[in-house]
Amino acid sequence: MPAEGNQVVKAPPRMEEKVSEATSATESPHRNTLKKSQQLLDEALEFCTASQDFWAHGDFENAIASLDQAYSLILQADTNDDPKLIQQKEDIRFMISKRMLEIYASQHTVVNGNHDAIPMVMNRHVRREINLFKGAERNFFIRAYKRSGRYRMRILKALKEAGLPEELSWLPLIESGFNVKALSRARALGLWQFIPSTGYKFGLKRDQWIDERMDVDKSTQAAIAYLRELHNIFGDWCTVLAAYNCGEGKVLRVIRNQNINYLDNFWDLFEKLPWETARYVPRFLAALFIVNNPKQFGLDLTDPDPPCEWEVVTTSKQLHLADIAKVLGMSEKSLVMLNPELRYKITPPTSYELKIPEGKRSLLIAKMDKLPAYIPSSRLYSYHRVRPGETLSQLARRYHTSVRAISNMNNIRRENFIRAGRRLKIPTGRRWPVYVATSKASSLQSKSIEYHVRRGDSLWLLARRYKTNIQQIMRLNGMKSTRLHIGQKLIIPKGTHQPPPRGSTAKYRVKRGDSPYQIAMRHNMKLERFLRLNKLTPRSKIYPGQVFLVDVE
Incomplete structure (x- = not known):
């Protein structure tokens, strides 16, 4: 029944409504904070866009000011542990750092001659390296300087033609001591110390017969391409050198993790880099100071070796x-x-x-x-997985070979140390080179084909397939045993069997540890060709058991 005056009496709120109101009251400040933070990040992005516009019109001052403003805005943004906002904030901070580097890089001009394209900074880090070159590493420096005469003028000429600083011609002194066959623990090789993957990226060929990381001219051109690429990223030459030593990815990660809005100077990130990389730049600057004025630093440098001309x-x-x-x-x-x-x-x-x-x-x-032509014979070796406590001397005795033979086959420099778990190639017989007169070699080549042994092959199967006999194959390849190894190269007399036509492909099943790069190299393919043939991208992952197409030689 209605109350007096026809007033409607409201029922008390249900318990669910009370809980909802309380929750809403609690969440409202949180939502407001997130909303405000999102607005700050959106505004910071606008300043980044404005900075780009200023930069495009040559207004560097306002371009940098816009980035400073953007950074101050993201500092005010409270992410409240919201994953989406945290990622946005980190992305914008990284964008600001990278954009600042690009702006400073655009203001740099690469110069030649006697100008200091690389800032000659003298500080305690550089002095420490100078003292090392004067003391404990004195002999290394003198020998490296002497070797520099063989190649530095060729390097200098290439740097001038590319428009890069002449000071970089001394970089091989730090990298390799101007030793063209220098090999590091990381398997970096040559004057410019390329690892296989980086060398491959910049066009250096590496196969059974040639490793172009040791080719003076080709490795220098590869180094120039890499240094130019790094300079386009960082702008500051000292930062470029740090990235050359440890890779641009590591330097960019250091920049990204800084609690400052940008890094326009190598010494801003010096303390955050790995010790070996951080030391690399002062070491290079120390070398420049010494070669420019050796007497000032107490070094009597002998005349460099005469240049190699060919x-x-x-x-x-x-x-x-x-x-x-x-x-x-x-x-x-x-x-x-x-x-x-x-x-x-x-x-x-x-x-x-x-x-x-x-x-x-x-x-x-x-x-x-x-x-006389050289015809390679089969390469006879087996594999051995090193167990804890084993030495090269023990393995040499067990397999009736020598420590030197094992070391040479596996590029081992320290014969008194091998790592447990490493897979070694062990020579199981002599390599029998066959020398024949040119006319005879031409005859053999015209009547034979080159074949790479595959899984399941045997001499009997190959003789049958190519309409020949086992004795002929063994004699032509200087073989003393019928044992074959996967990947072994054989010269096989031609019969009625014809090799696959050029451009043919075969199927390859991925093994544990394989990568697209390794598979491409194994089958003498360009990486781009392998990826395109199998519809892969550079970021694709492959797994054991997958089947891909490879080129048939």
Whole structure:
């Protein structure tokens, strides 16, 4: 029944409504904070956009001011542990840092001559490295400086043509001591110390016969391309050198983790870099100070070695450098020094630009056809997984070989130390090179094919497939045993069987530890070709058991 005056009496609120109101009252400040933070981040993004516009019109001052304002805004944003806002804030902070580096980089001009394109900073870190070069590393520095004469003028010329600072011509002194065959613990090789993957990225070929990381001219061009790429990212040459040492990814991560809005100076991030990388730049600057004025720092530097000068002769068959050196009237050691990229002192079976002393070209061309051809025999080895406590001496005795043979086959520099778990190649027989006269070699090549052993192959199967016999295959390859190894290269007499046509493909099943790069290299393919053939991207992951297409030689 209605109350007096027809007033409606409201029922008391239900318990659910009370709980909802209380929760809403509690969550409202949280939502407001998140909303305000989102607005601050949106505004910071607008300032980043404005900075880009200022930069495009050449107004560097306002471009930098806009980034400063953007950074002050993201500092005010309270993310309240909201994952979405945390990620947005981090992304904007990284964008500001990177944009600041780009703006400063655009103001740098690369100069040559006697100008200091690389700032010559003297501080306690540089002084420490100078003292090391004067003391404990004195002999290393003097030897490296002496070797620099062989190659530095070629490097200097290439840097000038590329428009990069001339000071970089001394970088190999720090990287390798100007030792063209220097090999680091990280498997970096050559004057410029490329690891295989980076060398591959910048066009350095590495196969059974050649490793272009040791080619002076080609590795220098690769280094120039890499340094230019890094300079486009960082702008500051000292930061570029740090990235050259440890990779741009690591330096960018350090920049991203800083609690400052930007880094326009290498010394801002010096303390945050790995010790070896942080030391790298002061070490380089120390070397520059010394070579520019050695007497000031108490070093008596001897005259550098005379420059290596050469001319080129193109070869298309396999020749041993010892035979070529004999024809040219020079030592094999001197010829090896001109062609350090040849891994076994033998020219490859494909076209190769052989470097010889100036003035010897006509002599070699005249006698080229009379040089004995080299036909590689099978490479006999087995694998051994190192167990804790094993030594190379023990393995050499067990497999009836020598410590030196195992070391050479596995590029081991410290023969008194091997790591447990490492997979070693162990020589199980001699490598029997076969030398034949050129006319005979041509006959053999025209009547035979090159074959790479695959899983399940045997001499009997190969002889049957190619309409020949086991004895002929063994004799042609200098084999003393019928044992085959996967990947072994054989010369097989031609029969009625024809090899697959050029451009053919085969299926390959991925094994544990494989990567697209490794598979491509194993099948003499460009990485881009392998990825495109199998519809992969550079970020694709592959797994054991997957089947991909590879080129057939």
